Amino acid sequence: MTGGRRPSRGNLELRHLRYFLAVAEELNYGRAAERLRIAQPGLSQQIRTLEEIVGTLLFDRSRRTVSLTLAGELFLVEARKTLAQADTALVAAQRAGRGEVGRIAIGYVASAAYTGILTSLVGSFRRAHPEVELQITEMEMQRQLEALAEDRLDIGFIRPPVSLPVGITSFPLLQEGVLLALPDTHALAEAESVELAALAADTFITPRHGTGVSFHRHTVKACQAAGFHPLLGPQGQDFVTIASMVAVGLGVALVPQSVRCIQLPGIVYRAVAGPAIVAELALGYRRTEPSPAARNFTQHARGFRVGPG
Known part of the structure; x- marks a missing residue:
């Protein structure tokens, strides 16, 4: 080989760089071979192959000691950078595969925040996975389910019962009791607990859901169990709106007990007499989630499942 020979058509591989780096740092084929745990003749052949690929000598063999040529010294600088970048790429891919990095889009109904x-x-997930980017958006439940089905959302905090799209499933995160929200001018506002049957003539305000969904269903089912079908009135986009409607006297409402944190002038919260009414907050997700980070979030969330509140 001469210093001006054209490069070989062989492919440069990372192993060639690692072999070269060992010889360049040890400046001794025997020690380099021992470090690499390969036979010395095989290492010498690999270096010759590398020089064929590069098209110039990387080591000066004119003396008894091994030394780098100018080309070898320059190649050493770039070889170290390349190997370091390859290691960085490997670690990055492995971390992504384990779900330690990435991005998760999370939607939630407003009442999830009250709980x-x-x-x-x-917060717990973020502490455990600080390099996963979390995008959190308050979103009406039906929009969450549509976004989950269309891969625009990874996780949804929802209020069952609700029909789930194909490929979407859920599990309960929290169960909590249901309270009655009354205007403070209501005849039963001073009672410690209220029989639903006493409200048969009242208008019930529900969230803006379809029939049989979430608190629309809870309201109808509870009233029917009390012996009457509720008079359904205006609907609210969320429980803040519903609480406001109750406060101004537009009706009464069944709400999750966590909504009691919404303290507005003109509204009181009272227990419902009789059998407890329980509402659920659940986590919605794709059955076959491709994202390791989103799968990690789902698994992490299972540790937060609790019993009735």
Whole structure:
């Protein structure tokens, strides 16, 4: 080989760089071979192959000691950078595969924030996976389910019962009791607990859901169990709106007990007499989630499942 020979058509591989680096740092084929745990003749052949690929000598063999040529010294600088970058790429891919990095889009109904579980769960996950980017958006439940089905959302905090799209499933995060929200001018506002049957003539305000969904269903089912079909009135986009409607006297409402944190002038919260009414907050996700980070979040969330509140 001469210093001006054209490069070989062989492919440069990372192993060639690692062999070269060992010889360049040890400046001794025997020690380099021992470090690499390969036979010395095989290492010498690999270096010759590398020089064929590069098209010039990397080591000066004119003396008894091994030394780098100018080309070898320059090649050493770039070889170290390349190997370091390859290691970085490998670690990055492995971390992504384990779900330690990435991005998760999370949607939630507003009432999920009132329970405290949204902040505690997301905060706990963030501490465990600080390099995963979390995009959190308040979103009406049906929009969440549509976004989950269309891969625009990874995780949804929802209020069952609700029909789930194909490929979407859920599990309960929290169960909590249901209270009655009354205007403070209501005849039963001073009672410690209220029989639903006493409200047969009242208008019930529900969230803006379809028939049989979430608190629309809870309201109808509870009233029917009390012996009457509720008079359904205006609907609210969320429980803040519903609480406001109750406060101004537009009707009464069944709400999750966590909504009691919404303290507005003109509204009181009272227990419902009789059998407890329980509402659920659940985590919605794709059955066959491709994202390791999103799968990690789902698994992490399972540790937050609690019993009736």
